[in-house]
Amino acid sequence: MKYEVIQLLTRTPVFRDSIIWIGTGDDRQQVRLVEVLYGHQWHCYLTNELDPEQLPARYLVALYYRRWTIERAYATIKRLLGLAYFWCGSQNAVELQLWSTWIVYNVLIDLCDEVAGLLRLPFERISVEMVFRSIYFYTKAVERGDMRSLPEYLAHRATDLGIVKQKRKNWMSVSESWPLTIASNP
Secondary structure, eight states, rough: OEEEEEEEEEEEEETEEEEESSSSSGEEEEEEEEEEEETEEEEEEEOOOTTTTSOOOHHHHHHHHHHHHHHHHHHHHHHHHOHHHTOOSSHHHHHHHHHHHHHHHHHHHHHHHHHHHHTTTTGEEEEHHHHHHHHHHHHHHTTTTTOOHHHHHHHHHHHTOBBBOOOOOTTOHHHHSSSSHHHHHO
């Protein structure tokens, strides 16, 4: 990618934050480039948020790290709610779909976080989809007289409900994924 540095905001041996121009002619655009040395390789992140106070570099890196998680989560919730093939053209319908999806997602994430805490596992090891699908079994257990809370029930039945993801060979938690030096940078 060819670019022109306008302003260097921060530079350390493992971290650079700059305002740059990308593109040519009428297609030129001013963006912010954050570069982080991880191992022996520089990782580059672009954003149109030029103010590091509004979007600190460590948050930008974390958002990129979570990008596919966020997109997969949105697609999963849409599918689970039966909205995957729901087409709407009006702005109001699109906004309602977005808001309803994100409300359900946030409640579900809080539930997954509580289950992870009860199981003493990192959040990343909990399957959001399986937690959602397991709510049905909880409602049936309540009908049979089970008095446990939803998180307690899910944590207790986590193995047979498939809530805990298998650890992959090269699995790395979010906290292990980037050097701690990033956290100390702006």
